[in-house]
Amino acid sequence: MRDAKTAERLAALQKELTCRRLDGFVIPRADEHQGEYVPKRAERLAWISNFTGSAGLVIVLKDRAAIFVDGRYTIQVREQVDTSLFDIRHITNEPPEAWLAEHLPKGGKLGIDPWLITADAAQRFRAAVQQLGGELISCDSNPLDAVWPDQPAAPIAPVWPHDLRYAGRGSADKRQELGAKLAAQGRDAAVLTAPDSICWLLNIRGGDVPRTPFALGFAILHQDGRVDLFMDRRKFPPATLAHLGNQVTLHAPDAFIGALDALGAAKAKVIVDAATAGIAVSDRLRAAGAAVTVGEDPCALPKAAKNPVEIAGTRAAHRRDGAAMVQFLAWLDAEAPEGHLTELAAVAKLAEFRRRNDLFRDFSFDTISGAGPNAAIPHYRVTPESDRRIERDAIYLVDSGGQYLDGTTDITRTIVVGKPTAEMKDRFTRVLKGHIALATAKFPRGTTGSQLDSLARRPLWDAGLDFDHGTGHGVGSYLSVHEGPQRISKVPNRIALEPGMILSNEPGYYKAGEYGIRIENLIVVQRDPESEMLSFETITFAPIDLALVETSIMTPDEIAWLNAYHAEVREKLLPQLDEATAAWLQTATRAI
Incomplete structure (x- = not known):
């Protein structure tokens, strides 16, 4: 069904472009600070397209429009965006410049809001437009703002x-x-x-x-x-x-x-x-x-590169956050087999456990709570309309985090409720093997995250599989859960990893329409205690679901790592738990 509200908004913007003698306009998912999270006033991409992902771009021409997203959002974008109004494009495989070359009129004028477009992006758009004999126009004011009648005011939260x-x-x-x-x-x-x-x-x-x-x-x-x-x-x-x-x-x-x-x-x-x-x-x-x-x-x-106080703080935050996660996982293990739990109910319960901590201030992002096929959407956001029951013999994925005064956390766990298929176990274990390979890496100074990325993908590649998102992002200290400039990704990155940098370690696998798998811990770059190299310290503590582990495709060293990790989980978390939850954790982290 055609989205009437979006069609009306798109038509209003196209009319405004005609009045300004523009042939097109670029709408990034960005504010004046290029942050992942933007105030309501800057949610221009969502207003014009109905797409609510954290990254994307829309180009509106007089007679058509397109939206560009990365691999995290290829499923979500088709669920949220009216495809009769917008062409759907993968921003890497089908970049905006190629679409403009095909659809912008010869000699066309493409408008940008110069406060929302970086110099690098502007140069790419300028080159694409000039290929057509056209011109990139920096608008004095944003045309979309002119047709957004109830645009929210700028925020004035206390500092x-x-x-x-x-x-x-x-x-x-x-x-x-x-x-x-x-x-x-x-x-x-x-x-x-x-x-x-x-x-x-x-x-x-x-x-x-x-x-x-x-x-x-x-x-x-x-x-x-x-x-x-x-x-x-x-x-x-x-x-x-x-x-x-x-x-x-x-x-x-x-x-x-x-x-x-x-x-x-x-x-x-x-x-x-x-x-x-x-x-x-x-x-x-x-x-x-x-x-x-x-x-x-x-x-x-x-x-x-966090200082010693920040590192100590984030370690402490992760120990407390780990206790909240274990309380949640124990509760989930008891309740989910009954068949009445939903994705939203799980979100609410996890929030309840985290809020009990005195230093907790907020969640570090909206919890990703995906059951069955929803787990195959890497950045799925559950709504009352999409809320799904957590069913037996299916996978449930929860990716969540907290903002604490002493640190920012981010953890993903994949759980099977009931009995997994052999394929689920194989895929989960390959993701786990990649996770372990990255967690145990030793590397010389000057190494970048992009040079390490293939370590996490190799076990999947061996089976002809892959995942279409980065392996690791930087994390702030009671700041952004997604912080640069360091990252671990296929995308080339010239920023060398330095001691004190915090990153995520989160390989995954996603089978569209069926299930998704991701295992995420946060890691800190450290000077390796046994060599002149650098290595990682894992600072996230929560059990990894042993029901999904296929030991026959693991090496003895990988099994030893998992057992040692689970022993450390017990050491860090048992003193914080009540007797029943502690007993559950002992079983969940048993040696294999």
């Missing part, structure tokens, strides 16, 4: 200090060190557009977006360690203003443009991050006379 006992290092120290690095590089300032960088640098947290304690705004870090911060003053209670100190000056958000112009007038040498800054920032600086280097956010690597 609070992040205590030094969790941050591990004072803001002044961070600012002075990074300022000195700017000076050594011959740069006068860095423009910070990523909210996690600003929150980390200033030791503040906020609540402007779901599931992540971000305070949205912009900042300029000067080489002497001073910071100009551009956020709504209404967000700042007196205690937070005092915390900022006299080297951080708070300005209204609309003063940001003037500050960029002032840098230009001073002929300042400025660095702008290629990954998180809209092209509007660098364009404005250059137009005003600044010497701009589009490079890397100076906060990104120091933030990624």
